[in-house]
Amino acid sequence: MADESAPTKTKEGGVEELIATRRDEILNLWIQERSESDEFRDELISKKELRAQSRRLIEMLAGAIRDSTRAEFEDAAFNDLRAYLNELAHTRAVKGYTPSENATYILSLRNVIMPLLAEEFEGRADALVREMNYFTRLLDRMGLVMVDTFIRSREEIIRQQRADMMELSTPVIKVWDKILTMPIIGTLDSRRAQVMMESLLQKIVESGSTIAILDITGVRTMDTLVANHLIKTVTAARLMGARCILTGVSPAIAQTMVQLGIDLSQITTRAQMSDGIKLALEMSGRAVVSAKALSQIASAHSAAAQKAAALAAHGRVITSENQRRDEQGASGSSSTSSARRNSLLEPES
């Protein structure tokens, strides 16, 4: 409305003056335009927050245009604005906006500013064209920044989710005191093998386990890279002081490994996981005995002890190997490791 009584017209300044002098009006129009549009996600952002963000944005924009004396977006005066746009884009990526919703936010400011510019510069066609072009250039750059950062943030989020998924897909389970097992299922790629290795080693430290059973019953194919990762895992575990047992090697994988020239001679292997568990128990000084056999041993022991006590009461000295070991055990002194190996299922304290 070209009129003497119209709001302060800018003669010398350009779009930044427009924004500065008619800020609230622009803000209201922009918010209204946004919240009425199809894309407005009122579940992701409140009107109040949108207003605060938008206000900050146009103020920074006007300020940067003024400080840079109307330079292009690459100028250092726009750095703060650029940083803010990155922040907004990242937040929107995390919140789950779509890429187009993200860009439309910025570009919609054009719909608000353009008519107002036409008003301000009515009758000055050259100046109007200059302002519109300048503003359009800035806005396009801003839109691009938002898009780039948005995409980058999204990729980062996806990467993180994939990492989390990988960790969950290979649990490490404690089967006994100081014995862990890691059942590996599905296709192993180099990346997953790396995650598994780190996860296993970490669990070994956390649980103080000295034996880890790696079961590959569920692994259908294997290549050199994955096999090397397995060997690396076993070697690293040994360096840390834990022994690994590889179980569930299928005939197909055994063939593959030999054909690839992979040397498994340093690794203990067993066909079935149950064999691996049995071996692990034995390695940690335990034996699996039936309850019946246990009670038989116990009663034989107490019978022998009574007999020994009776004989001792009559002045005879018993010198058999078993008796002597029992006496040592009874007095609690540290015995040889062979005695420990004959102990029963539960570890002595």
Next chain:
Amino acid sequence: MPQSRLIALETEHDIAVARGEARTMAAQVGLRLVDQTRIATVASELARNVVKYAGRGRMIAHAVEDAGGRRGLRLVFEDTGPGIPDISAAMRDGFSTGRGLGKGLPGSKRLVDEFEIESEVGRGTRVTVVRWT
């Protein structure tokens, strides 16, 4: 976060400083713990080579980013020392048992994603390594 750091390598204490800086920057760039350890170890090995074989030199650490926005850390070890007469032999030198000598280059190469070595007898050596996130 600084984009580059320069560490002078002259005394054996500088080796420890260099690997500390390398680890710090590795963390800042976003490398995982295992990779930070790899970087610290590589820095230690290569910095020691500089101090031991050339007497003095420097390590320059750069935070880098590839075209896809992936971040990484580049370490450059340079000296104006005697240079390596036979690089391929040096790259073949593994760690032998006991008191093996050797620059530990093949081992260092396995710890990083990119490894480049330039050397000229009488002029000096430059080793560049990169680890990506």
Next chain:
Amino acid sequence: MADGSRIPILKVGRVLIVPIQVDMDDRMVIQLQERILSELERTGARGVLIDISLLEMVDSFIGRVLSDIAAMARIMDARTVVVGMQPAVAITLVELGLELRGVDTVLNVDEGIKLLRDEFGIGDAEGASPQGELSAFASEQINRP
């Protein structure tokens, strides 16, 4: 500031316990090696337990020194065990191709004491109860943050 005497060497029974808590430069590493050997001589200890659970990096230099300590201690009739290697360190050592020849490595202090006792018969002084000082010290180490 390189000061090899910042690392304590404790004696519990017939075992020297060396908890490495700082990143050591090359000079500190060598100083530590010398101190361990001189303590072995001075105390007549028969076991050395080096705790590296707080060591975030082991490179070829430190690896070689650990091997050397084990070899030299052996000559002095003492056995060495290294405990508590961090996973990241273990992975890096494997990739480096470093073997730590001659060094027994176990998971933690508890396992280290068991190894010294069971395999090498090194424990407390004669007459003391076997589950005495050494075990109490071990529990204390495990509970250390």
